[in-house]
Amino acid sequence: MAKTLLEIAGLRKTYGTLEVLKGIDCQVHEGEVIAIIGSSGSGKTTLLRCINMLEDFQGGTISLDGEEIGYHVEGPTRRRKSEKDIARQRALTGMAFQQFNLFPHMTAAQNVMLGLVKVKRLPKDEAHAIAVKWLDRVGLGDRAGHYPGQLSGGQQQRVAIARAIAMNPRLMLFDEVTSALDPELVGEVLQVIKGLAADGMTMLLVTHEMRFAFEVASRVIFMNQGVICEDGNPREMFVAPKTERLAEFLKTSSFN
Amino acid sequence: MGYTLNFAVVWRNFDRLLEGLALSLGLAVVSILIGAAIGLAVAFALISKYRAAVWPATVYVTVIRNLPILVLVLFAYFALPQMGVRLDKIESFVAVLAIYSGAYLAEVFRAGLLSIPKGLTEAGLAIGLTPMQIRSTIIAPLMLRNVLPSMSSTIISLFKDTSLAAAIAVPELTFEARKINVESFRVIETWIVASALYVATCALIAAVMRQVERRLALPR
Numbered sequence: 001m002a003k004t005l006l007e008i009a010g011l012r013k014t015y016g017t018l019e020v021l022k023g024i025d026c027q028v029h030e031g032e033v034i035a036i037i038g039s040s041g042s043g044k045t046t047l048l049r050c051i052n053m054l055e056d057f058q059g060g061t062i063s064l065d066g067e068e069i070g071y072h073v074e075g076p077t078r079r080r081k082s083e084k085d086i087a088r089q090r091a092l093t094g095m096a097f098q099q100f101n102l103f104p105h106m107t108a109a110q111n112v113m114l115g116l117v118k119v120k121r122l123p124k125d126e127a128h129a130i131a132v133k134w135l136d137r138v139g140l141g142d143r144a145g146h147y148p149g150q151l152s153g154g155q156q157q158r159v160a161i162a163r164a165i166a167m168n169p170r171l172m173l174f175d176e177v178t179s180a181l182d183p184e185l186v187g188e189v190l191q192v193i194k195g196l197a198a199d200g201m202t203m204l205l206v207t208h209e210m211r212f213a214f215e216v217a218s219r220v221i222f223m224n225q226g227v228i229c230e231d232g233n234p235r236e237m238f239v240a241p242k243t244e245r246l247a248e249f250l251k252t253s254s255f256n
Numbered sequence: 257m258g259y260t261l262n263f264a265v266v267w268r269n270f271d272r273l274l275e276g277l278a279l280s281l282g283l284a285v286v287s288i289l290i291g292a293a294i295g296l297a298v299a300f301a302l303i304s305k306y307r308a309a310v311w312p313a314t315v316y317v318t319v320i321r322n323l324p325i326l327v328l329v330l331f332a333y334f335a336l337p338q339m340g341v342r343l344d345k346i347e348s349f350v351a352v353l354a355i356y357s358g359a360y361l362a363e364v365f366r367a368g369l370l371s372i373p374k375g376l377t378e379a380g381l382a383i384g385l386t387p388m389q390i391r392s393t394i395i396a397p398l399m400l401r402n403v404l405p406s407m408s409s410t411i412i413s414l415f416k417d418t419s420l421a422a423a424i425a426v427p428e429l430t431f432e433a434r435k436i437n438v439e440s441f442r443v444i445e446t447w448i449v450a451s452a453l454y455v456a457t458c459a460l461i462a463a464v465m466r467q468v469e470r471r472l473a474l475p476r
Contacts, residue, residue, distance in 0.1 A: 052381075052382055053381075054378050054381060054382070083386055083387060084386060087381070087384050087385065087386045088384065090381055090382060090383070090384045091383065091384025093382075094382070094383075095379075095382040097375060097378065097379060097382075099373075099375050101373070101375040101376055101378065101379035102379070103376060103379070103380075103394050103398075104398065104474050105394075105397050105398055105401065105474060114383065114385070114393065115383035115384055115385065118385055118389050118393065119383060119384040119385060147474060147475040147476070149474055149475055149476030150475055150476055160379070163379075163383065164382065164383065167383055167384065
């Protein structure tokens with residue numbers, strides 16, 4: 001068995017009285033590609049956002065390479081780590097967003113370079129070389145000098161993926177990265193993700209693309225009402241769901 | 257009417273008006289630069305999630321924006337020395353205009369900050385930037401682009417406020433014009449020329465700001 005990379009234990013997240021995550025336990029091993037599926041409101045995006053501390057959480061622990069993310073936990077007391085520590089930990093995971101979130105005043109290359117220069121403290125020329133290499137890798141080597149406003153949605157999302165991956169993260173998080181794209185642009189983005197999967201990058205993908213989940217994921221997690229309802233191999237889960245809930249969910253999801 | 261226009265005296269003293277205008281511009285530039293730095297910090301404080309930051313920033317903006325600037329000018333020059341703070345005329349006026357600009361620009365900047373999508377901050381956080389780095393490299397540059405049009409009218413307004421320095425005998429444009437007026441009795445001519453200088457300068461500021469806006473527009 002591959003090394004455990006991410007360990008989530010008893011994760012709870014509440015907004016006021018609303019409990020969004022009700023005790024998540026899950027281990028992610030190096031090289032796994034996990035699709036997280038579930039209806040909206042099931043907590044899948046929140047789970048992803050807790051992993052890199054875009055959301056605070058109220059209970060449980062998340063550890064990456066054995067180091068606790070976000071909080072010092074000693075017995076019953078938990079204390080949020082300093083912004084600096086949290087920033088360092090966030091750099092260990094990459095994230096791509098539904099809305100791309102490229103910095104509109106920077107070119108594609110500058111978007112990719114920013115973290116390399118400001119977080120990794122690489123010299124500019126070195127950062128630029130890495131940026132160009134990754135833009136090439138996502139098929140946008142010739143767009144390095146373009147601004148986000150000059151790129152299509154699919155191109156923007158590929159730049160955003162290059163920006164995350166260039167930081168050489170231990171783990172990549174994809175949050176519904178194709179949901180905001182026109183249908184004809186979805187393919188180019190999924191192709192990039194497939195390539196990363198083939199390279200052995202560990203990934204968690206929140207997705208509505210069931211066919212893609214089926215093809216690329218080595219494992220599928222089905223979430224429902226803040227808990228992991230089913231967790232297993234896509235072939236078994238999609239063909240023979242063990243729970244009523246998953247069967248129901250799959251029936252209402254389109255497979256094209 | 258019995259008043260014949262004669263600009264000769266005004267032209268003879270035109271260099272004094274220009275010197276006054278130069279000082280007006282100098283006062284405005286220095287004050288607005290300091291005010292912009294204050295305004296930026298205060299704007300971030302206004303939208304902060306920490307009450308300890310919001311509260312003093314709100315008091316500052318509310319108090320300063322609800323005081324006539326002339327009152328502030330007179331207070332700084334006449335009252336502060338009684339309290340042991342001694343500034344010369346120019347220092348005291350620059351301090352007042354900077355603090356005044358800070359309050360107005362804080363409001364302009366705050367509106368600009370609210371228009372920046374939260375996703376950009378999250379994208380910055382996700383690559384490991386600290387909140388401070390995100391403010392300086394992403395939020396502030398985008399916010400400044402957003403607010404350039406409204407900043408332009410605020411800057412023009414603040415430039416015109418330099419005329420209040422005449423009240424404490426700072427030799428800027430209005431003060432020089434009044435001196436020429438008193439010496440020459442050429443009331444109409446003096447004020448027409450001084451007014452023309454104000455209008456031309458403001459039009460120039462507006463043109464420069466439009467140019468900056470065009471330069472910094474996001475390519476698409």
